[in-house]
Amino acid sequence: MKQQFMLIMLFISTIIFSQQNVAQYYFPLQIGNCWQFTEGQNIYKESRIVCDSIMPNNKKYAKIEGVYLNGYYRTEGSKVYLYQSVLKNLETVFYDFSLNVGDTVSRIVYPGTTHIITVNSKGTMKILGQQYNYLRFFRDDVKSTADGYYYVVYGLGLVSYVGELMYYSCTGAIIDGKQYGVILNVTNPAYNIPLQHSLSQNYPNPFNPETTIEYTIPANVKGETIKVTSSRAEPRDNEWCLFLPFAIRHLSRDKEINFDEIITE
CATH class of the missing domain: 2.60.40 (Immunoglobulin-like)
Structure with a gap:
């Protein structure tokens, strides 16, 4: 009986722990993580986490530099937050992995428009040669047709975006030192390191x-x-x-x- 009780407690604590930390697994934010995306026509762009940053709201974010995926992100519990200086609270919930299909993640009021993010679907999908659990989020721009779907995969992060004006998908990633898919030699514009200001x-x-x-x-x-x-x-x-x-x-x-x-x- 004592062993059964200990096993039940271990099972419950494991569930609680996984719920408290689910966002960091769906959206890994370790420094050095990178994603390579393509929009077709042999055009590839890379996004990479270059540092952790303390922003004016005294919270630490991972800074992602790139063309398709960029900005300041942090995870807490089941949520992924995006830092945005134009907002009163300086950040918004962009993804929430504890919600059900049809639930509203956030309503973001920008100057001139409003974005509503909802959980659109969930399931499994094959990407980078393997099957993964995913959640699809829909961003609705109430003042225009600049809407879009974000596919976020457990363990990889954002792997695809499908919108009215843009489409891109992930062709390779390096997460916590492990490579997924194919990593190409994507070069950014060359800069000579300056010697003075x-x-x-x-x-x-x-x-x-x-x-x-x-x-x-x-x-x-x-x-x-x-x-x-x-x-x-x-x-x-x-x-x-x-x-x-x-x-x-x-x-x-x-x-x-x-x-x-x-x-x-």
């Missing part, structure tokens, strides 16, 4: 008031950007990356002022 800015005009300040920095630096609005100052981005881009662009609108503090080490 440089700064440039375009010239806005009344017909185009946007201005872009571009600067290059040597490798292995820590950067902090502070956004100043009126008399109030707040941190913008504060992150430490293993691999930093050599050129960073900030777009200033209206009367915002950005102060960039660059610390070389």
Whole structure:
């Protein structure tokens, strides 16, 4: 009887633990993980987790750089959160793996439109030569036809997107050091590592008031950007990356002022 009780407790605790940590298995966010996607016509693009970042809401996110999959993501319990500075709460739930088909994941109110994300379907699918459990999420843009379906696979993350304006699918991935599918030699545009700082800015005009300040920095630096609005100052981005881009662009609108503090080490 005692052995049966211990087995039951172990089974229950295993279920609870798996529910509490399910998002990190569906959407793995270890530094170094990468995905290669194609939209056909022998065009391949890579997305890679380059660092962990502490954002202005004091939460840690994995920074993903790439064309199709990019942004700042974190997992907590059954949810995947996406950091978005335009939102009041600075983040939104983008995926939730505890919900049933038809349930609403989130309603995201952007300036000018609203996105509603729902669980559209779940099941098994074959990708990268193997069968996997998946959930399909539908993002509805209420003001346009820019809707889309996101296929998220257990253990691999986002593997496909099907939308009105775009389609791409995963052809290979490296997750926690293990390779899935075929990894090609996808090269990003080559940059020469600068030896010193440089700064440039375009010239806005009344017909185009946007201005872009571009600067290059040597490798292995820590950067902090502070956004100043009126008399109030707040941190913008504060992150430490293993691999930093050599050129960073900030777009200033209206009367915002950005102060960039660059610390070389």
